[in-house]
């Protein structure tokens with residue numbers, strides 16, 4: 384199985400999630416030393432597997448990986464292989480629109496850190512209850528259940544071409560904007576299509592456009608001043624330079640105003 388890399392970790396010295404970008408910035412400005420991150424970085428999901436920091440090289444960005452001596456808990460989605468584009472497509476086709484939206488809502492609660500959800504899952508896992516981890520995609524095949532996990536990407540972090548074409552769960556706190564394009568066809572009839580633009584706050588507290596989703600005739604109702612919790616499953620396409628997010632399924636997108 385491909386060794387997984389992590390974009391963030393649960394850091395026991397701050398009792399919170401630390402992103403790879405935060406850690407890399409610290410290391411860069413401290414002579415390559417990890418400081419308080421040393422020995423305190425764990426799997427962001429099960430908080431059991433210990434992670435180590437792999438320094439950047441001229442060819443590769445820094446990343447976090449599991450220490451081979453340590454293990455994920457049984458419910459953790461990181462123990463399963465990553466879902467392919469095809470697997471997720473078939474998985475979503477086996478669900479109703481409502482079921483997909485429920486699933487997106489569970490992913491949002493877990494990743495955008497409703498502490499209660501995380502506590503429920505941890506308690507269930509400790510009591511050996513079969514945990515329904517929203518970050519797993521499951522499918523029956525020849526009487527057997529196949530489970531696949533999703534690579535995940537926080538939208539505020541670096542979106543590079545190295546992840547192009549791979550299936551990801553994109554998430555984060557974003558601002559949104561609808562671009563409505565009006566056109567007239569050859570018969571003189573007017574029509575329109577929409578793009579949903581997605582912005583994240585950078586370190587200088589500026590909201591920068593990170594990606595865009597083609598929405599066809601769906602015109603989302605957006606308040607541009609609000610901050611939204613956002614989750615979407617799909618892949619990035621860099622063929623026109625700027626990354627466009629192509630959804631795995633029309634329903635594999637959910638955003639909600641942060642309250």
Ligand SMILES: [Zn+2]
Nearest residue numbers: 426429455459
């Ligand atoms: Zn884990």
